[in-house]
Amino acid sequence: MERKISKVLITGGAGFIGSHLVKEINSSRDWEVTVLDSLTYAGNMENLKDAEVKSFKLIDIRDRNSLNNFFADSTFDAIIHLAAESHVDRSIENPLEFVETNVNGTVNLLEAARGQYKKNPNFVFYHVSTDEVFGDIPLEKDYSFSEKTPYDPSSPYSASKAASDHFVRAYHRTYGLPVVISNCSNNYGTHQYPEKLIPVVIDKLRKGEKIPLYGSGANMRDWLHVRDHASAIITILETGKLGETYCVGGNNVISNLELVKKICRIYDQSSKKKNSENNIIFVEDRKGHDLKYAIDATKMEIELEWKPSVRFELGLSETVKWYLDQKKETKNILQNETV
Numbered sequence: 001m002e003r004k005i006s007k008v009l010i011t012g013g014a015g016f017i018g019s020h021l022v023k024e025i026n027s028s029r030d031w032e033v034t035v036l037d038s039l040t041y042a043g044n045m046e047n048l049k050d051a052e053v054k055s056f057k058l059i060d061i062r063d064r065n066s067l068n069n070f071f072a073d074s075t076f077d078a079i080i081h082l083a084a085e086s087h088v089d090r091s092i093e094n095p096l097e098f099v100e101t102n103v104n105g106t107v108n109l110l111e112a113a114r115g116q117y118k119k120n121p122n123f124v125f126y127h128v129s130t131d132e133v134f135g136d137i138p139l140e141k142d143y144s145f146s147e148k149t150p151y152d153p154s155s156p157y158s159a160s161k162a163a164s165d166h167f168v169r170a171y172h173r174t175y176g177l178p179v180v181i182s183n184c185s186n187n188y189g190t191h192q193y194p195e196k197l198i199p200v201v202i203d204k205l206r207k208g209e210k211i212p213l214y215g216s217g218a219n220m221r222d223w224l225h226v227r228d229h230a231s232a233i234i235t236i237l238e239t240g241k242l243g244e245t246y247c248v249g250g251n252n253v254i255s256n257l258e259l260v261k262k263i264c265r266i267y268d269q270s271s272k273k274k275n276s277e278n279n280i281i282f283v284e285d286r287k288g289h290d291l292k293y294a295i296d297a298t299k300m301e302i303e304l305e306w307k308p309s310v311r312f313e314l315g316l317s318e319t320v321k322w323y324l325d326q327k328k329e330t331k332n333i334l335q336n337e338t339v
Contacts, residue, residue, distance in 0.1 A: 002238050002239055003122070003124065003237065003238050003239065004077070004122065005029070005031055005077045005078055005237065005238065006030075006031060006032060006077055007031065007032045007034070007075070007076045007077050007078075008025070008031050008032070008033050008034070008076060008077060008078045008079075008080060008237075009033075009034045009035075009036055009074075009076045009078070009079045009080070010022060010033060010034070010035050010036070010079075010080045010082060011036045011037070011061060011079065011080070011081050011082055011083035011109065012036075012037055012043065012081075012082035012083030012084065013033075013035030013036065013037055013048070013053075013056075013082065014035060014037040014039060014043040014044055014045055014047055014048055014056075015037070015042050015043050015044075015047070015082065015083070015193070016042070016047070016187070016189075016191055016192045016193055016226065017082055017128070017187055017226055017229060017230070018035070018037070018047075018082045018083075019047035019048050019051060019191060020189065020191070020226045020227060020229070020230045021080065021082070021229075021230040021233055021234075022035060022048060022051045022053060023050065023051045023230075024227065024230035024231060024234065025230075025234065026051060026052055028231075028234070029234065032054075032055075033053065033054075033055070034055040034056070034057060034074075034076070035048065035053050035055070035056045035057070036056075036057045036059050036061075036070075036083070037056070037057075037058070037059075037083065038058065038059065038060035038061070038083070039058060041193070042086075042193040044191075047191045057070060060105075061083050061101065061105035061106070061108055061109055062100050062101060062104060062105045062108065063108075064108045064111075067108050067109065067112050068112065071112040071115055071116065072115075075116065075119050075120055076116055076120070076123065077120065077122060077123060077124070078123065078124045078125070078126060078237055079109065079112075079113055079116070079124075079125050079126065080126045080128065080233065080237065081106065081109055081125065081126060081127050081128060082128045083101070083105065084101060084102050084105075084161070084164075085097060085098045085101045085102055085157065085160070086130075086157065087157065087195050087196070088132075088155045088157045088158075088286070089195075089286065090157075090195075091155055091156035091157035091160070092155065092156060092286075092287055092288075095156035095160075098156050098157055098160040099156075099160055099163075101160075102157075102160035102161055102163070102164050103160050103163045103164055103167070106127070106164040106167055106168070107164075107167055109125075110125065110167060110168065110171045110177065113125040113171075113177055114171070114175055114177060117176075117177055117178065123178060124178045124179070124180065124237065124242070125168070125171075125177055125178065125179045125180075126179070126180050126181075126182075126233070126236065126237050127164065127165065127168040127179060127180070127181045127182075128181075128182055128184070128233065129161050129164070129165050129181055129182065129183045129184070130158065130161050130183055130184060131145050131183050131184060131185050131186075131222070131247070131249070131293050131295055132153065132154070132155070132157065132158035132161065132290065132293070133151050133153050133158050133161050133162040133165060133183060134149045134150070134151060134152060134153075134183070134293075135151075135152030135153060135154055135158075135290065136154060136290035136291045136292055136293065137291065137292040137293065137294060138291060138292070139218060139219075139220065139291050139292050141292075143294075144222075144249075144294040144295055144296035145183070145247060145293065145294060145295055145296060146247055146295075146296040146298070146299070147183075147244075147245045147246065147247055147299055151165075151166075154288045154290050155288055155290075158290075165181060165183075165245075168181055169181070169243075172242075172243050178242045178243075179242065179243060180236055180237065180240040180241075180242060180243075180244060180245075180246070181244075181245040181246070182232065182233065182236055182245070182246045182247070182248050183245065183246075183247050183248070183295075184224055184229055184232075184247075184248040184249070184295075185221070185222035185223065185224045185248070185249045185250055185293060185294075185295045186221045186222060186223050186224065186250075186293070187223075187224050187225070187226045187229055188223050188224070188225060188226065188315065188316065188319055189225055189226035189227065189315065189319055190226075190318075190319060190322040190323075192226075197256065197259070198259075198263065198316075198319060198320075199323055201260050201263050201264075202263060202267065202320055202323040202324065203323075204279065205263070205264065205267045205276055205279070206323075206324065208279075209279070210279050210280075210281045211260060211264075211279050211280045211281065212281055212282075212283045213256060213257060213260060213280055213281065213282055213283065214256070214282075214283060214284075214285050214286045214289060215282065215284075215285035215286075215289065216257070216282060217255060217256045217257025217258075217260065217280075217282065218255050218256070218257065218291075219255065219256050219289060219290065219291055219292065220253055220254060220255050220256070220291070220292040220293070220294070221253070221254070221256065221259070221292075221293050222249050222250055222251070222252060222253045222293050222294050222295050223250050223252040223253075223254070223259070223312060223316075224248065224249060224250030224252070224295075224308060225250060225308065225310035225312075225315040227310060228250060228308040228309060228310050229248060231306070231309075232246075232248045232300065232306055232308075235300075235304050235306045236248075236300075236304065239304050240304065241303075246299060246300050246304070247295050247296060247297055247299065247300065248295065248297055248300060249294070249295025249296070249297040249308075250295075250308050250310075250312070251295075251297070251308060252312040253292075253293075253294045257280070260277075260280060261277050261280075262313075262316060263316070263320055264276035264277045264279075264280070265277075266316065266317050266320045266321075267320060267324070270320065270321055270324055271324070
């Protein structure tokens with residue numbers, strides 16, 4: 001049975017996935033959306049310029065007092081929690097920041113959600129997580145992560161997300177808080193913060209610089225278009241079973257090297273360049289680098305009748321061309337922009 005939703009709060013709504021979710025909701029649902037974001041480095045109001053956001057709150061989820069004051073006068077049918085620190089390299093450099101945002105910030109929201117549930121018995125807390133909580137898969141193995149896969153995080157980032165997942169489940173069991181959780185594969189698409197693999201590669205190509213690739217580039221990822229992820233989130237919120245977890249994947253498992261070569265070929269075709277693949281160089285591998293991620297989204301397809309719709313070649317081409325059309329080159333976000 002479809003859950004009735006009218007008022008939704010999206011944390012991290014000015015970020016990459018959050019802004020696409022806001023746009024998808026506006027185009028397909030008649031919901032009143034409030035965006036809550038602290039507008040740190042990854043949050044940008046430019047991402048929402050075409051989203052017709054009527055209510056925006058500049059609040060850091062680590063600030064419990066500000067959250068309490070906000071929720072005291074607000075009532076929602078759902079909180080979709082996307083706000084998070086999400087870059088593995090940053091987590092290696094500053095793990096405590098990831099604990100503060102991803103763990104403590106999530107618990108702050110869960111406490112606020114308990115108050116929302118008291119006001120509204122139909123309230124739902126939706127926690128958006130990552131497949132990285134499951135650890136990795138040996139490259140030679142062909143199995144995939146599912147909702148039954150044990151947690152085995154490898155980085156401070158994935159450990160912080162795993163901890164937040166556990167807190168959400170604990171609040172469901174201990175306090176009866178209505179929750180749903182999703183664990184998604186790597187997202188790609190327009191408006192992604194330029195520290196991530198795909199925009200970093202495009203930026204290097206635009207500048208004619210070398211593209212440093214970790215290890216041999218053999219590490220594999222499953223790629224999910226951000227619009228598909230947005231549609232999955234809406235589906236889970238409306239029809240997902242309370243207390244359940246849903247794995248969301250794109251069915252596009254390829255190596256980092258193969259992905260970078262695809263981007264180079266799209267770039268060459270778009271810019272009339274040749275042999276951009278020659279700019280790829282291999283550098284010392286990342287600490288604790290996960291080998292392979294792959295998602296089995298059978299539960300989504302069978303129980304919720306959802307599956308991804310964006311063809312990878314088309315979605316990747318659209319993404320590369322969008323970045324190339326931007327007037328300004330991406331800033332050098334990291335000292336070591338390795339992918």
